[in-house]
Structure formats: C-alpha cells, structure tokens
Amino acid sequence: MVWIKIIPYISLFTTSLLSSASIIFLPIPISLIATIEASIKNLNPLFSIISLSIGAAIGEFTSYFLGIGATKVLEKKHLGEKRIMQIYNLFERYGFLAIFVFAALPLPFDIVGILAGTGKYDVKKFFIATFLGKLVKFAFIFYITKLGIRIGHELQSLI
DSSP: OHHHHHHHHHHHHHHHHHHHHOSSOOSSOHHHHHHHHHHHTTOOHHHHHHHHHHHHHHHTHHHHHHHHHHHHHHHHHTSHHHHHHHHHHHHHHHHHHHHHHHHHTTSOHHHHHHHHHHTTOOHHHHHHHHHHHHHHHHHHHHHHHHHHHHHHHHHHHHO
C-alpha cells in the first residue's frame, strides 16, 4: 500500500532527472510540466518539490562531467592550462552563487555545469548549489500554479 502512495513522487523524480540529464535543449520544459501537474493533482508539496529538485540536481551531473571530460581536450587544443586555472579561480570565488542562480532561474544551466566541470569545481558544492536552486525554482512554480488555480476557482464562482 505504501508503494502506491510514493509512485507519483518516484515518477516526478525520474521525469526531472531525465529532463535535466539532457544536454541538448528540449523545446518542452518537462520539469515545468511535471511541477504544474503535481500541483494540480494535489500531491504533497514538500515531497513533490524535493523529488523534482533531487532528480534535477542529479540529472545536471551530465553537463558537469562533460566539462570534466572537455578539460583535457581544451587544455591541449584551445584554452591552455593558464585559462583553465582562471576558470577554476573564478568558480572558487563565485561558483556556488552562479550555480544557485542559474539553477533557480530559467537560464541555460548546462553552460554553467560544463564550466563548473571544466573549472574542477567541488562536486559536493555543485550538487548542493544545484539542488537548492532547483528547490527554489520548483517551489515557486508549484505555488504559483496553486495560486493560479485558486484564483481561477474564485473567478469561476463569480460568474
């Protein structure tokens, strides 16, 4: 019986993970749709938002690891070790904030993930900043959707 209750949250986690794991920009924001659907279906807000955020944060590791892999190629062919060190120093100073902001706002996060990997940013800090940013993003979408539904019902009752 417990499994039946957690299936929607596993579904949200999986959907968010898969949509965030794509480095190619998808024209349909799957995580956004999943967040709206969770709020419409009256799922537990806390479990929904956490499921979506953890899935998205784990999914974003694809761009981070792509950046790590690209570092070797970039050092030899294009940027050089000096430029890679500049990226590293930049991420040591502003990385957490940059990752958090890009994760929380509708900005192209894959670029930041690739740069974080290239700059060899600490993987734990990357995950935490990404998770917290996604948490803010999904909470905002979830509650704005709830507010919109409530306003829609109020307007409908007036008619």
